Amino acid sequence: xxxxxxxxxxxxxxxxxxxxxxxxxxxxxxxxxxxxxxxxxxxxxxxxxxxxxxxxxxxxxxxxxxxxxxxxxxxxxxxxxxxxxxxxxxxxxxxxxxxxxxxxxxxxxxxxxxxxxx
Numbered sequence: 001x002x003x004x005x006x007x008x009x010x011x012x013x014x015x016x017x018x019x020x021x022x023x024x025x026x027x028x029x030x031x032x033x034x035x036x037x038x039x040x041x042x043x044x045x046x047x048x049x050x051x052x053x054x055x056x057x058x059x060x061x062x063x064x065x066x067x068x069x070x071x072x073x074x075x076x077x078x079x080x081x082x083x084x085x086x087x088x089x090x091x092x093x094x095x096x097x098x099x100x101x102x103x104x105x106x107x108x109x110x111x112x113x114x115x116x117x118x
Contacts, residue, residue, distance in 0.1 A: 013040035042088040
C-alpha cells in the first residue's frame with residue numbers, strides 16, 4: 001500500500017476515533033489527541049497485518065539446514081500483530097478512562113452486549 005493511501009486510512013480512522021471519544025473533557029483533550037493518533041496508526045497497521053495473516057497464515061515451514069526436516073514456526077508478522085494488538089487495546093482503554101463516568105458505563109454496557117463500538 002502506498003504511503004498516501006495509508007495516511008488517508010489513518011486520517012479516516014483518526015476522525016472515527018475523535019468522534020467516538022468526543023466527550024472527553026477539554027482539559028484532557030491534548031492527551032487524548034496523541035493517543036488517538038497512535039491508535040489510528042495501529043489500527044491501520046493491524047488491518048494490513050491481518051490481511052497478510054489471513055492469506056498466508058500464522059505459521060510457516062522453516063528448516064535450518066538441508067539435513068533437517070522442516071518445522072512450523074510463527075511468522076514474524078504474526079508475532080508483531082499480537083504485540084501491536086495489545087498496544088492498541090491499552091490505548092483504547094486509556095482513552096475510555098479519560099471519558100466522564102457516565103460515558104464509561106455506556107461503553108462498558110455496549111461491550112457486554114457485544115456491540116462493535118471500537
